[in-house]
Amino acid sequence: MKRTIIAFACVLLAGPALAQSLGEKTGINSTLGVTPTTADFVKEVAVSDMFEIESSKLAEQKGNAQEKSFAQQMVTDHTKTSSELKALVGYGKVQATLPAALDSSHQSKLDKLKGATGKDFSSDFDSYQTSAHEDAVSLFERYAKGGDNAALKDWAGKTLPALRHHLEMAQELGKAPSVGPSK
Template sequence: MLPDAGQKDPVAEAQFQNEKRIGDENVTEKQERDAEFVVKAASDGMLEVELGKLAQQKGTTPTIKAFGQHMVEQHAEANTALKALADRKGLVLPASLGQEQQETYSQLAGLTGTQFDKQYMAAMVKDHKSDVDDFEDMSEEAYDGDIRGFAAKYAPVLKEHLEKAEELNEQVEDLP
């Protein structure tokens, strides 16, 4: 899941491939926005899975470990559905974490103890806020009905993740 240092950014590469195809087929900006959403959703989903695995290893409390496991399971399911959707639509998804996601992963992987717990939960709140906004917007505004449907299906799930992340974030903020 983690790219080689010399490799192109997989997220940027997927965006480029989709824009090229969309450009070649002379489709609309709305379809381009759909493709950007799908790529971002895929890269964020992969990051949630990788960070969830990390939380299961490094979390200092059973709650953090359980949240990490929940993220792995739920985001893996969404990632599978997204991959099938992208395949049907002829969209390219990143094969591994993008540079930005890789930096987040590396930063968290370098932490231990309660510092990990705090940074992990802060990252979960931040990422899920962004995801909820994207998914809610696209559940109404996506050009493609299937992409709209995907966003509508997973927006409430992400909202639930955000609420749980905010709750856990408050619990770990006061840790030493």
């Protein structure tokens, strides 16, 4: 146990880039309020947008009325932020690589949603949306506060109000009476 703790501490102290990448992956940076690297921020945002769009497309088909309305807004808004991020990277204002696919964690959540129906779908979708937007708000707040790329930092700050609103909307999912199909 002691060796594991020492090894983990060594990895964290090995270098700022490694520590932040590992920290973002494990959630340590969020807990400690550490600013993500530009590369980590871009990757996390791109994966988050892909997950929001794909899971919301499923909710447009499978969700109740409240989820369908929320999902339409998520597809619109996250398509917009995805395009904006691609433009920042594409125009060379941000030196980072955009991932082409979801990471395994988000893919497994998406796969679970694909197989779920009715209340099971709603329960998972609502939960995933709340946690995804909590993570996104934390990520954007930390980068807007201390990010090292001025254009990306500015964009993160301008995007935060919409993400906070998304979080509020996600937290309301499941609280209103279900009006749509409950399969």
